[in-house]
Amino acid sequence: MTQLEYKLHIDDVIRKVEKARLRVSGHHIVKIVAVSKYSKTQEIEALYKIGQRAFGENRVQDLKAKSQELEESPLEWHFIGNLQKNKINNLLEINPTLFQALDSYELALELQKKLETKNMTLDCLVQVNSAKEASKHGFMPEELLVMYAKIETECKNIKLRGLMSIGAHSKDKAVIKQSFDTTYKLYKALPNATICSMGMSGDFELAIECGSNMIRLGSVMFNK
Numbered sequence: 001m002t003q004l005e006y007k008l009h010i011d012d013v014i015r016k017v018e019k020a021r022l023r024v025s026g027h028h029i030v031k032i033v034a035v036s037k038y039s040k041t042q043e044i045e046a047l048y049k050i051g052q053r054a055f056g057e058n059r060v061q062d063l064k065a066k067s068q069e070l071e072e073s074p075l076e077w078h079f080i081g082n083l084q085k086n087k088i089n090n091l092l093e094i095n096p097t098l099f100q101a102l103d104s105y106e107l108a109l110e111l112q113k114k115l116e117t118k119n120m121t122l123d124c125l126v127q128v129n130s131a132k133e134a135s136k137h138g139f140m141p142e143e144l145l146v147m148y149a150k151i152e153t154e155c156k157n158i159k160l161r162g163l164m165s166i167g168a169h170s171k172d173k174a175v176i177k178q179s180f181d182t183t184y185k186l187y188k189a190l191p192n193a194t195i196c197s198m199g200m201s202g203d204f205e206l207a208i209e210c211g212s213n214m215i216r217l218g219s220v221m222f223n224k
């Protein structure tokens with residue numbers, strides 16, 4: 001694919017986002033985070049040249065390597081993967097724009113401890129397991145509001161900005177929609193939350209229609 005063909009492909013993705021967003025409202029703004037976990041630095045640069053600025057990785061070591069290689073470019077980095085406690089310091093060294101996958105109370109306490117020591121804060125999203133799938137991380141919907149408030153009060157260096165969720169693993173659109181509706185309803189119940197991160201390459205239009213204002217697109221942005 002030439003650079004022009006690639007640009008036309010990305011235009012097409014953006015047009016789909018635009019259409020879905022306008023079905024919600026002209027005021028509904030959606031941010032695209034390009035998930036570069038399957039992609040090399042050169043591929044990230046090609047997308048950067050088209051205008052993409054926010055990128056996401058799901059492994060701390062990949063985030064470190066790619067953000068260092070691209071440190072001359074004004075990119076914002078999101079960490080979207082499960083964070084092991086022994087990788088917290090590595091993540092904080094990179095100081096990402098947003099950690100999207102705070103998925104347990106124990107992790108929040110560890111993260112808070114490390115943040116306090118380093119005298120820094122970190123913007124985070126709490127991950128919800130809206131479809132209640134054993135294979136997925138995150139808080140169960142019924143405990144979410146209580147745990148979100150608990151982390152907010154007890155972990156002063158963690159700046160909670162909203163929720164992140166992965167749509168139900170299903171071919172049935174109604175089942176996927178239900179998982180997005182669950183996440184959105186919880187998001188709306190949070191007084192200070194501004195980010196509802198849901199929707200991936202296969203389901204981003206539906207996610208936007210359900211209220212998502214941040215989509216995480218991997219394969220569709222990198223033609224994988």
Ligand SMILES: *Cc1c(COP(=O)(O)O)cnc(C)c1O
Nearest residue numbers: 035058080200201216217218219
């Ligand atoms: C890989 C990944 C994505 C992107 O997946 P695609 O289907 O390639 O768009 C989004 N969110 C998370 C948490 C991921 O791990």
